[in-house]
Amino acid sequence: xxxxxxxxxxxxxxxxxxxxxxxxxxxxxxxxxxxxxxxxxxxxxxxxxxxxxxxxxxxxxxxxxxxxxxxxxxxxxxxxxxxxxxxxxxxxxxxxxxxxxxxxxx
Amino acid sequence: xxxxxxxxxxxxxxxxxxxxxxxxxxxxxxxxxxxxxxxxxxxxxxxxxxxxxxxxxxxxxxxxxxxxxxxxxxxxxxxxxxxxxxxxxxxxxxxxxxxxxxxxxxxxxxxxxxxxxxx
Numbered sequence: 001x002x003x004x005x006x007x008x009x010x011x012x013x014x015x016x017x018x019x020x021x022x023x024x025x026x027x028x029x030x031x032x033x034x035x036x037x038x039x040x041x042x043x044x045x046x047x048x049x050x051x052x053x054x055x056x057x058x059x060x061x062x063x064x065x066x067x068x069x070x071x072x073x074x075x076x077x078x079x080x081x082x083x084x085x086x087x088x089x090x091x092x093x094x095x096x097x098x099x100x101x102x103x104x105x106x
Numbered sequence: 107x108x109x110x111x112x113x114x115x116x117x118x119x120x121x122x123x124x125x126x127x128x129x130x131x132x133x134x135x136x137x138x139x140x141x142x143x144x145x146x147x148x149x150x151x152x153x154x155x156x157x158x159x160x161x162x163x164x165x166x167x168x169x170x171x172x173x174x175x176x177x178x179x180x181x182x183x184x185x186x187x188x189x190x191x192x193x194x195x196x197x198x199x200x201x202x203x204x205x206x207x208x209x210x211x212x213x214x215x216x217x218x219x220x221x222x223x224x225x
Binding site for chain 1 (some may be wrong): 143156167201211216
């Protein structure tokens with residue numbers, strides 16, 4: 001299953017609403033997770049099952065979608081949110097990640 | 107507190123072998139499936155292998171199939187990745203990661219261990 005993530009990068013300001021999308025090459029139901037990764041650190045799970053917020057993740061992060069089209073939204077970007085974000089399909093093996101979206105300071 | 111600590115990385119020549127280990131603590135290791143994920147320098151994440159809790163089911167990415175072997179020892183709370191016939195394109199940080207729930211995403215990750223394949 002191919003995961004196409006867009007955009008590859010974006011520039012945003014504190015307080016902005018940011019949207020990242022992921023498209024699967026076939027129906028993956030809602031078997032999609034979103035990760036945040038900061039330089040030199042391991043990825044952190046933000047969202048699982050497309051829209052479920054992982055424990056201790058701020059509520060400004062939300063996920064939606066099912067089938068082939070998915071969205072990660074950050075409502076009110078904070079300084080600590082500048083990072084790279086990846087989607088992951090956990091519908092089948094081999095697992096596949098999107099190419100990543102780097103969120104940078106505008 | 108859940109902890110995953112990888113070890114065994116280093117510099118290895120093309121064609122060589124290396125075995126990575128991942129020591130788990132803070133949870134009942136034998137109850138969880140585990141994964142290896144890697145990240146080449148400056149690149150994205152690549153899932154490479156999975157093993158279920160009882161070692162009965164394993165999966166590999168095509169890029170490592172036939173060269174890498176995943177295994178675990180639940181008595182030692184440890185996960186392993188035996189890497190043979192290493193290539194320069196295997197150069198990456200290798201992470202072990204716990205599966206959150208059955209057939210779900212990975213929730214806890216180690217800090218990673220760097221494998222550099224170069225002559």
